[in-house]
Amino acid sequence: xxxxxxxxxxxxxxxxxxxxxxxxxxxxxxxxxxxxxxxxxxxxxxxxxxxxxxxxxxxxxxxxxxxxxxxxxxxxxxxxxxxxxxxxxxxxxxxxxxxxxxxxxxxxxxxxxxxxxxxxxxxxxxxxxxxxxxxxxxxxxxxxxxxxxxxxxxxxxxxxxxxxxxxxxxxxxxxxxxxxxxxxxxxxxxxxxxxxxxxxxxxxxxxxxxxxxxxxxxxxxxxxxxxxxxxxxxxxxxxxxxxxxxxxxxxxxxxxxxxxxxxxxxxxxxxxxxxxxxxxxxxxxxxxxxxxxxxxxxxxxxxxxxxxxxxxxxxxxxxxxxxxxxxxxxxxxxxxxxxxxxxxxxxxxxxxxxxxxxxxxxxxxxxxxxxxxxxxxxxxxxxxxxxxxxxxxxxxxxxxxxxxxxxxxxxxxxxxxxxxxxxxxxxxxxxxxxxxxxxxxxxxxxxxxxxxxxxxxxxxxxxxxxxxxxxxxxxxxxxxxxxxxxxxxxxxxxxxxxxxxxxxxxxxxxxxxxxxxxxxxxxxxxxxxxxxxxxxxxxxxxxxxxxxxxxxxxxxxxxxxxxxxxxxxxxxxxxxxxxxxxxxxxxxxxxxxxxxxxxxxxxxxxxxxxxxxxxxxxxxxxxxxxxxxxxxxxxxxxxxxxxxxxxxxxxxxxxxxxxxxxxxxxxxxxxxxxxxxxxxxxxxxxxxxxxxxxxxxxxxxxxxxxxxxxxxxxxxxxxxxxxxxxxxxxxxxxxxxxxxxxxxxxxxxxxxxxxxxxxxxxxxxxxxxxxxxxxxxxxxxxxxxxx
Amino acid sequence: xxxxxxxxxxxxxxxxxxxxxxxxxxxxxxxxxxxxxxxxxxxxxxxxxxxxxxxxxxxxxxxxxxxxxxxxxxxxxxxxxxxxxxxxxxxxxxxxxxxxxxxxxxxxxxxxxxxxxxxxxxxxxxxxxxxxxxxxxxxxxxxxxxxxxxxxxxxxxxx
Numbered sequence: 011x012x013x014x015x016x017x018x019x020x021x022x023x024x025x026x027x028x029x030x031x032x033x034x035x036x037x038x039x040x041x042x043x044x045x046x047x048x049x050x051x052x053x054x055x056x057x058x059x060x061x062x063x064x065x066x067x068x069x070x071x072x073x074x075x076x077x078x079x080x081x082x083x084x085x086x087x088x089x090x091x092x093x094x095x096x097x098x099x100x101x102x103x104x105x106x107x108x109x110x111x112x113x114x115x116x117x118x119x120x121x122x123x124x125x126x127x128x129x130x131x132x133x134x135x136x137x138x139x140x141x142x143x144x145x146x147x148x149x150x151x152x153x154x155x156x157x158x159x160x161x162x163x164x165x166x167x168x169x170x171x172x173x174x175x176x177x178x179x180x181x182x183x184x185x186x187x188x189x190x191x192x193x194x195x196x197x198x199x200x201x202x203x204x205x206x207x208x209x210x211x212x213x214x215x216x217x218x219x220x221x222x223x224x225x226x227x228x229x230x231x232x233x234x235x236x237x238x239x240x241x242x243x244x245x246x247x248x249x250x251x252x253x254x255x256x257x258x259x260x261x262x263x264x265x266x267x268x269x270x271x272x273x274x275x276x277x278x279x280x281x282x283x284x285x286x287x288x289x290x291x292x293x294x295x296x297x298x299x300x301x302x303x304x305x306x307x308x309x310x311x312x313x314x315x316x317x318x319x320x321x322x323x324x325x326x327x328x329x330x331x332x333x334x335x336x337x338x339x340x341x342x343x344x345x346x347x348x349x350x351x352x353x354x355x356x357x358x359x360x361x362x363x364x365x366x367x368x369x370x371x372x373x374x375x376x377x378x379x380x381x382x383x384x385x386x387x388x389x390x391x392x393x394x395x396x397x398x399x400x401x402x403x404x405x406x407x408x409x410x411x412x413x414x415x416x417x418x419x420x421x422x423x424x425x426x427x428x429x430x431x432x433x434x435x436x437x438x439x440x441x442x443x444x445x446x447x448x449x450x451x452x453x454x455x456x457x458x459x460x461x462x463x464x465x466x467x468x469x470x471x472x473x474x475x476x477x478x479x480x481x482x483x484x485x486x487x488x489x490x491x492x493x494x495x496x497x498x499x500x501x502x503x504x505x506x507x508x509x510x511x512x513x514x515x516x517x518x519x520x521x522x523x524x525x526x527x528x529x530x531x532x533x534x535x536x537x538x539x540x541x542x543x544x545x546x547x548x549x550x551x552x553x554x555x556x557x558x559x560x561x562x563x564x565x566x567x568x569x570x571x572x573x574x575x576x577x578x579x580x581x582x583x584x585x586x587x588x589x590x591x592x593x594x595x596x597x598x599x600x601x602x603x604x605x606x607x608x609x610x611x612x613x614x615x616x617x618x619x620x621x622x623x624x625x626x627x628x629x630x631x632x633x634x635x636x637x638x639x640x641x642x643x644x645x646x647x648x649x650x651x652x653x654x655x656x657x658x659x660x661x662x663x664x665x666x667x668x669x670x671x672x673x674x675x676x677x678x679x680x681x682x683x684x685x686x687x688x689x690x691x692x693x694x695x696x697x698x699x700x701x702x703x704x705x706x707x708x709x710x711x712x713x714x715x716x717x718x719x720x721x722x723x724x725x726x727x728x729x730x731x732x733x734x735x736x737x738x739x740x741x742x743x744x745x746x747x748x749x750x751x752x753x754x755x756x757x758x759x760x761x762x763x764x765x766x767x768x769x770x771x772x773x774x775x776x777x778x779x780x781x782x783x784x785x786x787x788x789x790x791x792x793x794x795x796x797x
Numbered sequence: 798x799x800x801x802x803x804x805x806x807x808x809x810x811x812x813x814x815x816x817x818x819x820x821x822x823x824x825x826x827x828x829x830x831x832x833x834x835x836x837x838x839x840x841x842x843x844x845x846x847x848x849x850x851x852x853x854x855x856x857x858x859x860x861x862x863x864x865x866x867x868x869x870x871x872x873x874x875x876x877x878x879x880x881x882x883x884x885x886x887x888x889x890x891x892x893x894x895x896x897x898x899x900x901x902x903x904x905x906x907x908x909x910x911x912x913x914x915x916x917x918x919x920x921x922x923x924x925x926x927x928x929x930x931x932x933x934x935x936x937x938x939x940x941x942x943x944x945x946x947x948x949x950x951x952x953x954x955x956x
Contacts, residue, residue: 028896031832263897516895692938
């Protein structure tokens with residue numbers, strides 16, 4: 011390991027601008043003669059749009075244009091797409107309803123945009139938007155997925171009868187039924203995986219500028235994947251041709267999945283910039299963010315798991331209803347299917363699994379990927395039902411897990427995945443030791459003396475990152491390939507620019523990616539610049555989500571570095587008149603092994619560009635690109651231990667200990683990896699104890715501000731103990747697995763297992779707020795008294 | 798319209814602004830000091846915290862006119878020259894990821910440390926977590942922010 015190489019806790023290169031207020035986020039940018047957009051949004055969850063009277067708004071101060079959905083569709087702007095086709099069990103395709111960036115004849119959720127105002131200032135635009143009079147005919151609304159499937163429920167889209175988008179299955183149902191029928195013990199569980207709002211701290215923003223002279227568009231946007239945005243805006247929405255559209259995602263203040271998608275506002279602003287021949291800027295308020303950013307989770311699931319007489323799992327059957335909201339967002343169909351049911355085997359050797367998923371329309375905000383995306387829902391189910399089964403069987407939950415762990419690799423599960431590496435017992439042992447699991451009974455007894463209920467809970471999670479390979483996901487319905495690209499440019503003075511299709515919005519790529527390059531050639535990290543987030547600079551990329559930037563994005567960089575190294579050695583061998591095989595690159599030198607002869611790195615760069623003395627036939631310059639398509643998913647895994655103390659008088663829960671043991675494969679920068687885990691755990695605690703999107707039965711969003719939606723704050727979470735026990739991924743050159751989502755995946759079941767352990771009542775759904783916990787404590791007491 | 802005059806980061810500024818201009822709008826849009834951020838519309842998230850006459854204030858919740866004659870310090874004006882010890886502590890302890898909440902966190906942290914040190918009170922981890930009730934971070938899980946403030950407090954005490 012070098013000072014700034016792989017494994018070093020290098021402080022972040024990007025921090026200086028952020029700690030001095032010099033970050034450059036989209037809303038910090040203002041163009042000449044900037045105009046501002048405000049959207050007219052439906053106050054109803056479900057209504058016909060009978061007419062729009064724009065006359066008053068059009069006459070107001072500063073108003074440049076008031077535009078509606080009929081104008082948008084009239085200009086040929088396409089409907090928003092879903093990028094993954096999922097078929098029902100009977101082979102039929104998705105029942106997908108149309109989604110126009112501005113609604114034309116019907117609105118389907120509170121916040122659905124029907125018109126936009128462009129004005130000289132933000133205040134003028136917002137005032138005029140208030141004055142646009144929309145004539146609505148209200149329709150009955152449905153907000154819960156289970157209700158949407160009832161006979162006679164309001165129809166959200168005409169072409170989705172019964173609001174059913176698809177009825178999909180994975181696994182062998184008959185074999186699973188048979189295994190469960192023959193089981194010595196069957197545990198059943200119903201799970202409500204609560205609906206969440208992602209809430210990156212930077213609200214979404216877009217600035218669209220049309221250059222009439224060049225017939226060219228520029229879009230600054232808060233995106234996790236600017237190239238995907240450009241592709242979709244061009245190829246599917248026909249807003250601007252791809253070669254005439256530059257998309258820039260500058261500093262982006264967090265994403266967590268919610269900034270993957272191409273939203274109506276980006277489409278509308280680009281179109282409006284062409285209509286008005288002005289630069290059009292829109293920045294979401296937090297209230298708008300609650301109303302329009304894609305939500306996450308929202309599953310209702312029943313599951314049955316069967317064990318033989320030796321407590322080995324014989325089968326798992328799962329029935330899930332997934333709420334996709336009012337429209338199908340970009341990856342919404344993949345989340346509750348291929349990112350969910352494929353992980354139902356957890357860390358366990360289970361011969362028979364069947365998962366059934368019904369995806370449903372409701373009059374709510376579209377639901378799509380949020381940190382973990384399907385994998386938290388799978389992990390929560392598997393780890394809650396394992397803990398429940400252990401209690402029913404009267405065995406130690408840790409030992410029930412250990413007995414059923416997959417112990418040899420590769421391991422083919424019955425639900426598509428081939429796990430390639432791991433040491434599940436190693437992570438379990440590390441976590442139990444770090445948490446002093448053996449000492450828990452004494453701590454529980456001590457807490458009881460103080461009148462507190464103390465509980466401990468485990469979760470042994472597995473997830474899948476770097477969704478791949480492209481041909482495989484294509485065969486499952488993905489509309490895109492999930493590779494990554496990179497370009498390494500060595501300048502004549504030897505400094506290096508790395509252009510990557512990954513996008514950093516807090517992950518620290520400018521540091522970790524540079525560490526890999528610094529180590530490879532023994533160069534100072536300051537000589538390496540990472541370039542990302544601009545379609546004019548980086549040719550293409552698939553962006554950052556699903557913890558893919560390490561296993562996929564960095565692998566593309568490594569592949570390009572291989573090509574650079576090969577050319578550097580050819581040049582140096584030619585100049586030094588030695589064989590390439592005798593050369594090693596270290597300490598910024600290309601050395602002839604075993605001698606004191608060498609070329610400095612910058613001398614090779616200069617030789618490549620002067621081209622005075624290159625091998626015969628070699629092109630000048632030193633620039634190499636690569637596209638990397640992974641051979642398999644990667645499988646981060648680990649065990650989390652949560653210990654809580656609960657005040658039975660108030661139901662208030664305090665997390666007194668949280669221990670993580672993660673297997674992320676190779677770790678580039680432990681400081682950054684630990685930070686990712688910290689943040690994921692906090693979001694997991696948020697889901698388990700605090701956060702909940704709540705709609706009234708009329709479809710009004712009741713949790714639409716930080717007054718009503720409980721974000722984790724500093725005094726809601728403890729300090730965390732993060733440990734690593736790693737096995738390298740065999741599927742990529744550095745052995746990386748990805749670390750961005752594990753915390754959000756492993757934490758909710760660990761917390762809920764701890765709370766239900768403490769109170770002695772397993773009948774508790776997330777979020778475990780003090781009133782719910784108090785009620786569950788007292789329900790348990792009443793039950794014991796009755797018995 | 799209202800005429801306002803105040804000192805921002807040591808420089809006197811005069812302007813005529815609409816009456817309802819918020820201090821954060823004045824800083825961001827009129828003075829183009831975009832390090833102060835807006836993360837919510839209910840005075841909850843703390844991304845907009847600046848110092849007004851030496852006290853941490855949410856600049857989204859006061860009018861620019863209310864800062865008439867005041868000394869305002871934003872994240873851009875916190876350091877004299879190099880980095881303020883709290884800025885350095887946030888970097889050294891990896892107390893930031895996406896950076897959006899960071900200016901407000903640092904401005905709250907310096908105010909918090911100054912108050913505790915002036916009162917001779919110990920700034921424990923528990924106290925830091927309680928004092929951060931007006932600042933939301935979605936990235937870090939607060940673990941390293943708490944470490945950064947502990948470290949920044951020690952650095953400020955040593956100045």
